[in-house]
Amino acid sequence: MKAYLILEDGNVFEGESVGANKEVVSEFVFNTSMTGYVEVLTDPSYAGQSVVMTYPLIGNYGVCLEDQESTKPYVEGFVVNELARLGSNFRKNIDLKDYLIEHDIPCIQGIDTRHLTKIIRNKGCMNGMITTTKYDDLSEVMEKIHNFKVTGVVEKTTCDKPYKVGTGDRKVALLDFGAKKNIAKSLANRNIEVTVYPASTPASTIIEGNYDGVMLSNGPGDPSENVEIIKEVKKLSESGLPIFAICLGHQLMALAHGFKTEKLKYGHHGANHPVKDLNTGRVYISTQNHNYVICDDSIDRNIAKPWFINVNDQTIEGVEYMGKNIKTVQFHPEACAGPLDTDALFDEFEKMMEVK
Known part of the structure; x- marks a missing residue:
């Protein structure tokens, strides 16, 4: 299924939905870690935010539940260049894709995360939406995106x-x-x-x-x-x-x-x-x-x-x-x-x- 990432500056990225089929509006930030995606997903400090992982391949060692920093993920959405189809690790409990679906976290893969990161670095962290709906008229969603604020988290x-x-x-x-x-x-x-x-x-x-x-x-x-x-x-x-x-x-x-x-x-x-x-x-x-x-x-x-x-x-x-x-x-x-x-x-x- 196709998925879209719409930023408040008007940039739109097209990719593939590999998580929950859910539309979310949040603030977008990028994380430069090469490992530790489980810890990132479950860090409560990310509440209200979607995370763009700059490392190109995420999910290659699956999810070990013992590594969670809390009892559930707190990110609103997840953005990767490529999500590993199969995690390989003797400690693995579940593959990352299944983990994201289980916890209702939308994830989009197949976009140029380097380009996306450069936009955030140049313009600053900004609001955006992850959706599987193709909007021909962005004015329908821009008001919702612009009005979002991380509060009460x-x-x-x-x-x-x-x-x-x-x-x-x-x-x-x-x-x-x-x-x-x-x-x-x-x-x-x-x-x-x-x-x-x-x-x-x-x-x-x-x-x-x-x-x-x-x-x-x-x-x-x-x-x-x-x-x-x-x-x-x-x-x-x-x-x-x-x-x-x-x-x-x-x-x-x-x-x-x-x-x-x-x-x-x-x-x-x-x-x-x-x-x-x-x-x-x-x-x-x-x-x-x-x-x-x-x-x-x-x-x-x-x-x-x-x-x-x-x-x-x-x-x-x-x-x-x-x-x-x-x-x-x-x-x-x-x-x-x-x-x-x-x-x-x-x-x-x-x-x-x-x-x-």
């Missing part, structure tokens, strides 16, 4: 009620803003008992829980939209508890201190982004998935200082807060599949809890 991706992961002498509260499961797993692997809380949990519940530390998770959407959550993050920041934050949590902590965030032209999505530790001068390769960053010129140097920067575009990738036991990063130290260069930041969080 933290509420859609957070957990419904608290739950525990792992056991250990230390106890950490993890606020789930759309958390990847490897964050809790990375802590549990260090003999830490993790209690995962819904995003709307009051700060008082965490403060009264006698935890050794607090982790703020990744998540989707515009950070400034989460007004009530930002108020609670501010209270947590004043509690004296050691706090480590990743991605959206990093942005929410900045907003709680009066700093500003802005939307990048096309975001950072991939497993090959170099970040520099400003304390040591050392560069690490990181996995990233975000459209928003903290504005460097909005950071009050009496309150906080940049910790990491992106080597490619010099954007803020980490912040240390002065006089507080709080550190945050924009990238994903728990990445899987992805580089493990920054996994030691979880050890850094352990050290922060030692001086509580």
